[in-house]
Amino acid sequence: MPTIRINLPGGLVPAGDLLTIVEAAEAAEAEHLHLGTRQQLLVRVGDDRQPALSEALATAGIAHEVDTELHPNISSSYVVEEVFHHTAWLREGVYQDVLDSFDFQPRLKINLIDKGQTFVPFFTGNLNFITSDTPNYWYLYVRFPKHNQLYCWPSLVYSEDIAAVSGTVERVILGNRERFYDQPGADGTLLYGLVSAQHSFGFQPITAPLTLPPFTLPYYEGFNRYGSKIWLGIYRRDEQFSLAFLKEACQLCLRMRIGQLCTTPWKSLIIKGIDPADRPLWDAVLRRHRLNVRHAANELNWQVEDECPTGLALKHELVRHFNEEDIRTYQLCFAIKTKPKTGLFGSIVVRSQQGHLSQVGLHAEQYELLHTRDFNPNSKDFVSFRQRVSRDNLPWYLSQLCDQFYEQQEAATLPAPLLEPAAPAAPAYQPTLHQCRHCLTVYDAAYGDPAQGAAPGTPFEELLAYYCPTCDAPATDFASVGEHQLTGAR
Numbered sequence: 001m002p003t004i005r006i007n008l009p010g011g012l013v014p015a016g017d018l019l020t021i022v023e024a025a026e027a028a029e030a031e032h033l034h035l036g037t038r039q040q041l042l043v044r045v046g047d048d049r050q051p052a053l054s055e056a057l058a059t060a061g062i063a064h065e066v067d068t069e070l071h072p073n074i075s076s077s078y079v080v081e082e083v084f085h086h087t088a089w090l091r092e093g094v095y096q097d098v099l100d101s102f103d104f105q106p107r108l109k110i111n112l113i114d115k116g117q118t119f120v121p122f123f124t125g126n127l128n129f130i131t132s133d134t135p136n137y138w139y140l141y142v143r144f145p146k147h148n149q150l151y152c153w154p155s156l157v158y159s160e161d162i163a164a165v166s167g168t169v170e171r172v173i174l175g176n177r178e179r180f181y182d183q184p185g186a187d188g189t190l191l192y193g194l195v196s197a198q199h200s201f202g203f204q205p206i207t208a209p210l211t212l213p214p215f216t217l218p219y220y221e222g223f224n225r226y227g228s229k230i231w232l233g234i235y236r237r238d239e240q241f242s243l244a245f246l247k248e249a250c251q252l253c254l255r256m257r258i259g260q261l262c263t264t265p266w267k268s269l270i271i272k273g274i275d276p277a278d279r280p281l282w283d284a285v286l287r288r289h290r291l292n293v294r295h296a297a298n299e300l301n302w303q304v305e306d307e308c309p310t311g312l313a314l315k316h317e318l319v320r321h322f323n324e325e326d327i328r329t330y331q332l333c334f335a336i337k338t339k340p341k342t343g344l345f346g347s348i349v350v351r352s353q354q355g356h357l358s359q360v361g362l363h364a365e366q367y368e369l370l371h372t373r374d375f376n377p378n379s380k381d382f383v384s385f386r387q388r389v390s391r392d393n394l395p396w397y398l399s400q401l402c403d404q405f406y407e408q409q410e411a412a413t414l415p416a417p418l419l420e421p422a423a424p425a426a427p428a429y430q431p432t433l434h435q436c437r438h439c440l441t442v443y444d445a446a447y448g449d450p451a452q453g454a455a456p457g458t459p460f461e462e463l464l465a466y467y468c469p470t471c472d473a474p475a476t477d478f479a480s481v482g483e484h485q486l487t488g489a490r
Contacts (some may be wrong), residue, residue: 001044001045002044002066004042004065005068005069006042006057006064007073008039008040008094008263009233010039010062010099011039011075011078011261011263011265012262013347014259014260014458015259015260017060017062018249021043021057022286022418024053025043026243028043028050029045030049030053030243030244031043031242032044032240034240034267035239035263035267036073037124037344038075039076039079039264039265040073041263042307044307048487049228050117062316063105063457070175071105072098072106074106074110075112076099076111076112076113078112078173079120079263079264080117080120082224082226082231084257085114085117087116087132088129088135090114090131094159095112095295097159098163100114102163103289104167107170108127108170108337109126109127110126110128111130111458112127112162113128114137114311115130115131115132116131116213117213118212119218120383121265121345121377121378122141122336123141123378124147125143125264126142126173128140128143130140130210137158138153138157138162139206139210140153140156140165141210142191143343143380144186146181147183148380149186150380153188155203155219156204156205161202164199169195171245188318203346213472216374216450218453220233220235220264220300220452221233221235221293221295221301224284225465225467226272226465228274229281230276231274232270232274233293234268234269234270234271234291236267237295237299238312239267242289244289248285258272259273268300283489297321298319299319299328300337301332302319302335303333303345304335305336309488311338317395318350318468323397327399327402329402332402332405333346334348334398335344335454336349347375347405349369350367350403351368352367353366365391366388367389367390368386368400369387369397370383370387371401371404384399386456431480433480433481434479434481435471435478436470438473439468439470439471441469441470443460443466445457451469460475462476463475
């Protein structure tokens with residue numbers, strides 16, 4: 001069956017456009033849409049139905065490809081704006097202006113990423129634009145095609161120049177494949193010189209190196225408060241969204257004046273701007289289509305190649321083991337690669353290897369386990385942990401690797417040995433806690449509240465829009481108390 005790929009620049013899709021796509025797919029007798037790791041849409045239809053679907057999309061002005069990916073989707077972190085992260089200058093209007101400035105369909109993968117978030121990967125593109133502290137200026141990290149080598153552009157790029165810089169870099173790389181395409185020794189300095197010779201851009205010197213936050217994956221499912229609104233995250237275990245559900249969701253968005261929906265690199269859907277009074281309507285939609293929310297966190301932190309039933313089945317098998325053995329996976333994410341050079345995101349990677357011809361069954365499937373040297377999924381420095389691991393031994397070795405990660409974390413936080421006698425102990429510090437006056441739920445900064453984007457160590461005073469996770473009371477209804485003053489059980 002042919003696969004039709006529809007790009008959604010930045011992972012944004014107007015509700016009306018998505019409804020048009022859904023109705024066209026419905027007419028072509030498709031039943032589901034899939035989301036891709038680059039925030040695009042995938043539709044599979046019968047050979048006899050594909051021409052009619054292509055014609056309907058073309059008539060609606062919706063660009064698409066059939067069984068090819070010559071023009072990868074532009075990926076962005078817009079989906080995190082407001083719901084997971086707030087930044088000083090990057091807002092919807094800036095994203096939209098940059099996306100609108102592309103008057104061509106890129107052939108290289110382009111990422112537009114806010115440096116303060118950790119939900120959208122930073123370096124999965126070939127051209128990775130990452131925000132700086134200077135408003136409207138971006139770092140650029142070039143990952144040469146078909147290779148993990150990264151080159152930091154020696155200047156910051158202005159927002160209005162991103163499309164032009166991208167086009168010039170693309171022309172130089174694709175016009176000099178013998179130097180830059182699938183070449184381990186690709187020279188970034190040479191690329192910079194060739195691009196600068198072709199076009200004069202408003203580059204600005206880099207005054208400070210890029211620093212990224214430690215990786216944590218926010219819980220991206222279910223109904224969640226932000227400010228005076230609600231956002232809804234929807235994850236599908238089989239990576240399929242039924243056309244019937246999407247059609248009703250789009251119609252409700254249009255009825256409630258919600259302009260657009262967002263797709264994520266985790267193949268999920270996020271709908272922002274829901275009025276709390278309208279939550280029962282969304283509950284009813286989920287109920288009618290039997291959609292679950294609030295899956296286990298250790299199921300949400302996996303990446304699998306697009307349209308890969310083998311990888312998806314292996315993911316389910318490994319997640320089931322993690323659940324049965326109650327394996328901790330916080331601050332880790334996993335990728336399953338069945339093909340060479342797929343740019344998936346993961347601190348731990350399960351990569352398929354060819355088994356011995358004499359082996360059969362599960363033993364014929366062999367895998368290599370890798371992890372980034374520091375377990376940061378944004379790193380491209382991979383270490384091989386085990387090779388030629390049979391499928392039935394994968395869960396055991398993965399558990400070992402998770403243990404190694406937490407042992408490494410413990411070693412990094414151990415206090416340094418004292419070289420002189422210790423000073424007299426200071427009075428014990430009593431942390432300030434915050435307790436809901438209604439249901440007595442406690443917010444402890446030491447643990448934070450990852451479900452609302454508050455990482456461990458986040459002071460209550462820094463929470464921009466916090467609501468009680470139990471009774472939805474606002475932050476103003478929390479009282480500051482000491483450990484000894486707590487009312488009721490914690």
